[in-house]
Amino acid sequence: MSDLKTALVTGADRGLGFAIAKRLLGEGFRVFAGKFNSEYTLLEDLQKDYPELYIVELDVKNPEHMKAAAAEIEKISGKLELLVSNAALMGMRTEKPSDVIDGNRGFDPELMAAFFMTNSYAAPMLVDTFLPLLRKGEMKRLFFTSSEISSVRLMRRTGSFRYGMSKTALNLGVRMIYNTLRPEGFTFRLYQPGWMKHQFPDGSLAKTAIVDPADSAKEAVRQMLEDRLDEDRLVLTDYLGRELSF
Amino acid sequence: MNKVYFTSLESDFAKALAKLFRENGFEITTETGINIEYFIDTTDYTAEGDDKAVGEGLSSEAGEESFRKNVCEPLDKLDSCFYYMCGKKRICFLSSRDSSISLSPKTRGFGHNMAKAALHNILTITKNGLIERGFTFRLFDPLTGEYPPELAAKSAYVYFTRDRYFDNDADKTREDERNLLLRDAKGREIPW
Numbered sequence: 001m002s003d004l005k006t007a008l009v010t011g012a013d014r015g016l017g018f019a020i021a022k023r024l025l026g027e028g029f030r031v032f033a034g035k036f037n038s039e040y041t042l043l044e045d046l047q048k049d050y051p052e053l054y055i056v057e058l059d060v061k062n063p064e065h066m067k068a069a070a071a072e073i074e075k076i077s078g079k080l081e082l083l084v085s086n087a088a089l090m091g092m093r094t095e096k097p098s099d100v101i102d103g104n105r106g107f108d109p110e111l112m113a114a115f116f117m118t119n120s121y122a123a124p125m126l127v128d129t130f131l132p133l134l135r136k137g138e139m140k141r142l143f144f145t146s147s148e149i150s151s152v153r154l155m156r157r158t159g160s161f162r163y164g165m166s167k168t169a170l171n172l173g174v175r176m177i178y179n180t181l182r183p184e185g186f187t188f189r190l191y192q193p194g195w196m197k198h199q200f201p202d203g204s205l206a207k208t209a210i211v212d213p214a215d216s217a218k219e220a221v222r223q224m225l226e227d228r229l230d231e232d233r234l235v236l237t238d239y240l241g242r243e244l245s246f
Numbered sequence: 247m248n249k250v251y252f253t254s255l256e257s258d259f260a261k262a263l264a265k266l267f268r269e270n271g272f273e274i275t276t277e278t279g280i281n282i283e284y285f286i287d288t289t290d291y292t293a294e295g296d297d298k299a300v301g302e303g304l305s306s307e308a309g310e311e312s313f314r315k316n317v318c319e320p321l322d323k324l325d326s327c328f329y330y331m332c333g334k335k336r337i338c339f340l341s342s343r344d345s346s347i348s349l350s351p352k353t354r355g356f357g358h359n360m361a362k363a364a365l366h367n368i369l370t371i372t373k374n375g376l377i378e379r380g381f382t383f384r385l386f387d388p389l390t391g392e393y394p395p396e397l398a399a400k401s402a403y404v405y406f407t408r409d410r411y412f413d414n415d416a417d418k419t420r421e422d423e424r425n426l427l428l429r430d431a432k433g434r435e436i437p438w
Contacts, residue, residue, distance in 0.1 A: 063306050107325050109318035113310055116317070116364065121309040124356045128304040152366050152426075152438040158375035165317075165364035165371075168438075171347045172363035173356055180299050180353045234347075246347040246438045 004052060005139065006077040008069070008130065010034035010060050010122075011087030014199040016145065018042050019217030020084055025050040027221065032073055034058030034087060039201050060087045060122035061114075066129040079136035082224060085126050086145040088119045090163060112162055119166035124173045127181070134186070142181070143189040143224045144174050146236055150192075153245045171236065171246060178234050187231045189224050192238040211239060247273045250284040251327055253320050259388045260288035262399035270403075278326040283333035284406065285324060290340055290390060291315035296357040304356060312357030317364055331381065337372075338384040338406050339365055341428055348437040366438060370426050382409075382423045387430035398431035405429055 007024050011017035012033035021033045021043070030052040033043050036059050047053045054076065056069040073080055123144055127134070134140060149160055150167035157164065171190060178188050194211035205212060216239045223237060236244045250272045255264055263286070264274045275282065293315070295308035324337065331337075344352045345362035352359055366385065373383045384406050388398035410422045428436040 061306075107318070107321040109314065109322055112318050112321070113314055116313045116361070117306070117310055120360055120364065121306070121313070121356065124300055125304055125306060125309075128298075128300045128302070131301045150367065152370050155367065155370045156374065157371055159371070161368050161371040165368040168347075168367035169360040169364040172345055172350060173360045175347050175350050176352050176354075176356060176359065177300050179351060180301070 004028070004030040004077070005081040006030045006032070006073065006079060006137065007082040007084060008032045008034065008056075008073065008080055008126075009084040009086060010058055010126065011036065011145075012043060013037045013040040014042060014201075015213045016193050016196060016216055016220070017084070017086040018046075018199070019213040020086065020220055021053065022046060022050075023214075023217050023221045024082075024084075025053055027225065029082070030054070030077060032056050032069065034060070034069070036060075036087065041201070042199075042203055058087070060085075060126065061117045063125060063129070066126060070129050070133060073130075073133055078133075080130055080133035081137035081139035082141050082143065083126060083130055083134060084143045084145075084224070085123045086143075087122065088145065088163075088166075089115050112165075115162040115166040116169060119163070120169035120173055123170055124177055127177050131181075135184075140181075140184070140186040141189070141224060142174075142177065142186060143191065143220070144170060145220075146170055146174075146190045146192055148192045148238065148244055150236070151244055151246060175234055182232070187227070188234055190234065190236040191220050191223060192236060192244060193220065194239040215239070247271065248283045248333060249273045249275050249280060250286060251275050251278070251282040251323075253287045253289055253323050255288070257288055257290065258395040259390065259398055259402075260286075262396045263288070263402055266399055266403040270407075278323065279330065281330050281332050282327060283331070283336065285327050285331065285337045286406070287320040287323070287339045289316050289320050292355055292358040297354050298356075299353045309357035309360075312355075313361040313364070316358060316361035317368070321368070334409070335379075335381040336384065336406065337369070337381060338386065338402075339369060340388060341365060341385050342387045342390070343430065343436050346428070346436050346438060366426075366428065373424075373426050377424055383426050385426060385428040387428060387436060389431045393431045401431040401433065405433075 198206040293308040293311035295305040
């Protein structure tokens, strides 16, 4: 085992997760990158330049995948400095609850549960599974990718309700983790990455949306590596460094 | 007679609230497919095993069960009721301070509390889409376990049945139904 700082990044196949993993490697971290989507081989390509990148199969809805990843990190690093909980199902802007009364059933329970388990409940499950390793790490920092759509106060939308509700639930889950682990010295980041351009399997980016994953990852990594003057407030910050209300 | 739909009448709070509605001339139903003025969800379900803090072995199954019971099932019932809502078209759900990101003191019950937080968001989005069609919304914390259910029901009855206006109802021309609030049984607004 070496003294390299170790991070786990979930949802690292593409987009923000991939860009965060790459940036952390550049910062000298050993990175365990959670892979879910076999269509994407960006991580395998990156591995050629960074021997400290380890790819782990990680469907965050699957507790067995989490345990296997924890066993591998235990074997190779014996500790974990930084957990980046980023994996998520994305929402469709056209899905509106108001569609229900227009004859389309909007609240599909199976889809709702899938969004909750992936985007929300996976976060406490990850912390629960990796906590013994995180307690051995020096940083004890937990980073969660949230969204501005999680803000009930700022909500003006009529669609994306599955994604929105899942991110509000995530924020509450992070609050509960904070209540347990902040007294132990753990520190927390809740991050709104902006409306990001979709990344295709060949690495190219869609023209729609406004933020490049690499740009958002730059700010995300700055926020995850810098200490704050006040770590005793749980705040949601965006890719421009602004604080958003819940 | 105006009808009030309850998702469940099992809890003491639900029974007390239903009694108040009956005393005020409403008919109570747990059946869908009929015209209703109020939809009231009284679900407050914590799955067995959904009582752990991080580090104690969280249960994926318990978390999902709490979510399905507190969110999926009530919303499925709401699905069935939307088309039949008339009058105030008022949709009322129970939540709690424990699901306030700003205030929650909780370390346990992830599935239950996160599910209720999810409701805050989804009801806001639903409200945004339906407010122009005359639907109105209420979120209420009955302070279960720390406040008598009969008193909580009285508070809920007033909160659910009154229309909301700015300026303490002094100016009836300025309705304030556009902002979804979470209020507790003591009348306090709980921040998100």
